[in-house]
Amino acid sequence: MSYKDLPIEAFKESLLQVDRIEADKIFESCYLVDNDLKRVENLTMMTLEEIGLGWENGEYSLSQIYMSGVICQEIMEKYIQKFDVVIKNDYKIGIAVLEDHHALGKRIVYSILRSKGYDVIDLGQGLSIDTIVNETINHKLDFLIISTLMLSSALHVKTVVKKLRQKKANVKIIAGGAPFRLDAKLWQKVNVDADGENATDVPRIIEKLANGGV
Amino acid sequence: MNSMERVLATLNHKEPDRVPIFHLLSTYGAKELGIPIKEYFSKASHVVEAQLRMRKKYSNDCIYTFFHAPLENQAFGGEVLFKEDGPPNTGEPIIQSIDEIMSLEVPRINESIPLQRVLKATNLLKKSVGNEVPIIGVVMSPYALPVMQMGFEKYLELLYFRPKAFNQLMEINKDFCIQWANAQLKAGATAICYFNPLASPTIIERKKYLETGHKISKEIISQIKGPTATHLASGITLPVIDDIVATGSLVLGFSAKDDILTLKDKARKNICLLGNLNGIDMVNWDRKKARTEVTKLIKKAAPGGGFILSDNHGEMPIQVSEEILLEISETVKSVGKYPIKVE
Numbered sequence: 001m002s003y004k005d006l007p008i009e010a011f012k013e014s015l016l017q018v019d020r021i022e023a024d025k026i027f028e029s030c031y032l033v034d035n036d037l038k039r040v041e042n043l044t045m046m047t048l049e050e051i052g053l054g055w056e057n058g059e060y061s062l063s064q065i066y067m068s069g070v071i072c073q074e075i076m077e078k079y080i081q082k083f084d085v086v087i088k089n090d091y092k093i094g095i096a097v098l099e100d101h102h103a104l105g106k107r108i109v110y111s112i113l114r115s116k117g118y119d120v121i122d123l124g125q126g127l128s129i130d131t132i133v134n135e136t137i138n139h140k141l142d143f144l145i146i147s148t149l150m151l152s153s154a155l156h157v158k159t160v161v162k163k164l165r166q167k168k169a170n171v172k173i174i175a176g177g178a179p180f181r182l183d184a185k186l187w188q189k190v191n192v193d194a195d196g197e198n199a200t201d202v203p204r205i206i207e208k209l210a211n212g213g214v
Numbered sequence: 215m216n217s218m219e220r221v222l223a224t225l226n227h228k229e230p231d232r233v234p235i236f237h238l239l240s241t242y243g244a245k246e247l248g249i250p251i252k253e254y255f256s257k258a259s260h261v262v263e264a265q266l267r268m269r270k271k272y273s274n275d276c277i278y279t280f281f282h283a284p285l286e287n288q289a290f291g292g293e294v295l296f297k298e299d300g301p302p303n304t305g306e307p308i309i310q311s312i313d314e315i316m317s318l319e320v321p322r323i324n325e326s327i328p329l330q331r332v333l334k335a336t337n338l339l340k341k342s343v344g345n346e347v348p349i350i351g352v353v354m355s356p357y358a359l360p361v362m363q364m365g366f367e368k369y370l371e372l373l374y375f376r377p378k379a380f381n382q383l384m385e386i387n388k389d390f391c392i393q394w395a396n397a398q399l400k401a402g403a404t405a406i407c408y409f410n411p412l413a414s415p416t417i418i419e420r421k422k423y424l425e426t427g428h429k430i431s432k433e434i435i436s437q438i439k440g441p442t443a444t445h446l447a448s449g450i451t452l453p454v455i456d457d458i459v460a461t462g463s464l465v466l467g468f469s470a471k472d473d474i475l476t477l478k479d480k481a482r483k484n485i486c487l488l489g490n491l492n493g494i495d496m497v498n499w500d501r502k503k504a505r506t507e508v509t510k511l512i513k514k515a516a517p518g519g520g521f522i523l524s525d526n527h528g529e530m531p532i533q534v535s536e537e538i539l540l541e542i543s544e545t546v547k548s549v550g551k552y553p554i555k556v557e
Contacts, residue, residue, distance in 0.1 A: 016419075018374055058450050058471075061419040063370055100303055101295075104366035126305075151494055151531050152300025182448065182470070182494035 006030065006043045012050055015068035016060065020075075027075045035083070037117070044072045044115045045203065052200030065199065066104060069111030076115045089119040091142040091210060096132050097125035098156060100149040105177050108199045109145055116203045129156055133163045136171055143206055145196060146175045154179035158190040172209045174202065217275040217347040218404075225441070225464055227483050227520040233512055233550030234275040235543055236350075236488060236524040239268050240282060241301045241532050246271075251532075252296035255281050258335035265339060269347065271536075273543045275522075277343060279336045279403060280352035280529070281328070286394065287362040288328050289321040299532060309364035312376055315383045320390045323397050333401040340402025348405060350443070351398030355410035356387030356434065357427035373418075373426065384430055392437045399440040407443045408435065408463065409528060414449025416469075424457065431461045443467060443488060448527040452477050459484045470495075470526040474514045478521075486520045491542070493525040497533045501541040508545040517554045 007026050014022035031040045051068050054060035080087060093113065097106050103125040113120045123135045136144050144164075148154040157175050164171060176196030180186050187195035194205045215223070215231045223230035239246075243264030244254035254260045265277050284294045284304040293305030309315060323329050332351075339349055354362075360369040360383060372380045395406045412418045413427055435442050444458050445467030451458070452473060458466050466485050468477055470492040481487050491507060499507070508523065515521045523546055530539070549555075 055416075058415060058453065061415050061422075062417045063373075063422070064419055066367070066370060067374065099297075101305060101307075102361070102366055104370075107367055150297075150300050150303060151497070151533060152297055155299075155533070178448075179494050182492055183498065185498070186494075 006039070006046065008043065008047050008050065011043055012047045015047065015051065015071055016064055018067050018071070020071050023071050024075050024078075027079070031079060031083075037079075037083075040076075040079070041116055044076065045200075048072060048112055048115065049200045052198050056198060062104070066108050066111075069108045069115065069199070072115035073111035076117065080117070087119050088117045091118075091206065092121070092140060093118055093143045093145065093206065094121040094123050094136060094139055094141040095145040095147070096123035096127050096135070097147045097149075098127060098129070098132060098160065099153040101126045102149045103147075105147040105149070105199065106145075109147065109176070109196065109202050112199055113203060113206075118203070118206075129159050129163065132160050133167070133169075136164060137167060137169055141169075141171050143209070144171050144173045145202065146173065146192075148175065148177035148179060151179045153177075154186060155190065157192060161191045174205055174209075176202075218345055220275055221348050221522070224519050224522055225486050227486070227518065229519040229552040232552060233516045233546050234522045235273060235546050236276045236278075236522050237268070237272050237274045237530060237539055237543075238276075238278050238280070238350075238524055238528050239265075239272075239274070239530050240278060240280045242530050243268065245532050250296075250298065251302065255296075255302070255331075258331045258338060261335040262338045262342070265335075266342060269343075272539050273547065275347065277339050277347055277349040278352075279332060279339065279349060279398070280407070281332055283354070283409075284362060285328055285332065286354050286359060286390070289323075289326040289390075290318070290363060291321075292362065301529060301532075304362040307363060307365040307368070309360075309368070312364075312368065312372055312379050315372075315379050315386075318383070318386050320386050320393075323393055329394065329397075333397060336398055336401040336403050349403045350405055350407050351395070351403030352407045352409060353391050353395045353398075355408055355412070355427065355431060356384050356391045357430050358410050358412045359387050359391075361412070373422070380426070388430060388434055391434055395434075395438040395440075395442075399438070403440070405441040405443060405464075406438055407445050407467070407528065408438075409445050409447055411447040411449050413444070413454055413458065414446040414451060414469070415453050416446075416449035416471075420453055420457075423454065428457055428461070435462045441465075445488070445528045452480070455480050455485065465522070467524070467528060468526065474511070478515055481520060482518065483520070486522065487515055488522045488524050490515075490526040491524070493527050493529070493531050493534060496525070496538060497531060499538050501537060504538050504541040505545045508542050509549045512546070512550045512554060513556050516550060516552075517556060519552075523550065
């Protein structure tokens, strides 16, 4: 089986139907072909990207992205343990919700990153600007992902960036959430390194930034 | 025509003198009075004064008695977090575990100070404006309120995997929602805006919505003793417009991401459209951009009536300048005169 022959349609269908058992079965059969984690990583990422794209097009819902992310994370973590797979910890990645207590967006990105095998530090939600700045420095993060719900919180991301730059923190910052979806230029206005408008794109953005891209 | 006549003609899918303007201004009132947001919402008289001033200033065709989203959750015992530069938000969820739903009680409206404040403001505004302008009250759909009551993640678990507890919570929320809507109508509200972002396939897939939230909305709307507008708070509406019509709602708040011409075609004579300026993007607009956007919208959505110009979320961000609101109103008053000139 080449990566082109991955059972993406069947896996996607099981995720959209919130069918954990079927998703697990497909995942396992895919993994057991040659015990290649790359293969299942591709399966989950390509499927989640299709679902993410479907959300952009109005075909799928936010709840379906969330459920799909959670199922993929659960399966991936099970296999990481079961087959003693090494977690990717090349970069220190942290994720936080600035000011707001709604954590769904953060959870979706967290699940997607975990599904891809990244180690992610969940900094929490309802956090103040200073808490996020301090946590970023304390953990020596390479990547900080900030999720927001309200426009006022999204605008406060600019202060987070400013304070981190003042403290010479060598961290790449990605911001996302509803306000960033409704204003395509907002990420530039608040001076972050990338727009995390679509959760399923975040792993790709991280790799791009890590390789010097914007 | 006065505002009420203009809006009634629109609801009857007739062309009034011009397109009605609904600037949905809630937190914006604090800016109008030049006081902190927390202080603004602490007295009904502040809201009354600001609504009357803003109606005149922006030629607004409605009075909007919506205080803020966490209000109903507050009546259930939730915390409201005030900010200096944005609408209040909910604090930690009041329902920490799904088992707690079984002991949740319907709040008593006459014992809730924040709810009583809204009713007082509604009553005073009604005394002031009479039947000249519609007063729009607000309720959260019982189907959407749990996002604040228990957090989105836990609510999705409830919705997908715990039907018994979901139904229990819906019974409590339905009871409260009907009472709260009717209390506002009794206090002088002309109509109720029923916020239901979870009806949008942006958030919940239509199949699940039809199995759950749609049935609830039909039940609720039939028991609200006045006209209702359903607002999906910037979620797309096109795939569910027929479902919203079936609930008995007269107005649909649509999204900046909806295809207006297709939506207009489907809505014709069935439901009046309210929207769909992008309030978030509006922060970046200059007067020229405001004029262009409003003109474009009017030419697509206004012909034949059945259209009220508004933002797409149900609340104007405080960061939008007064100059832009004034430009929007001026454009509506010139370009939005019926019959609409379409090139």
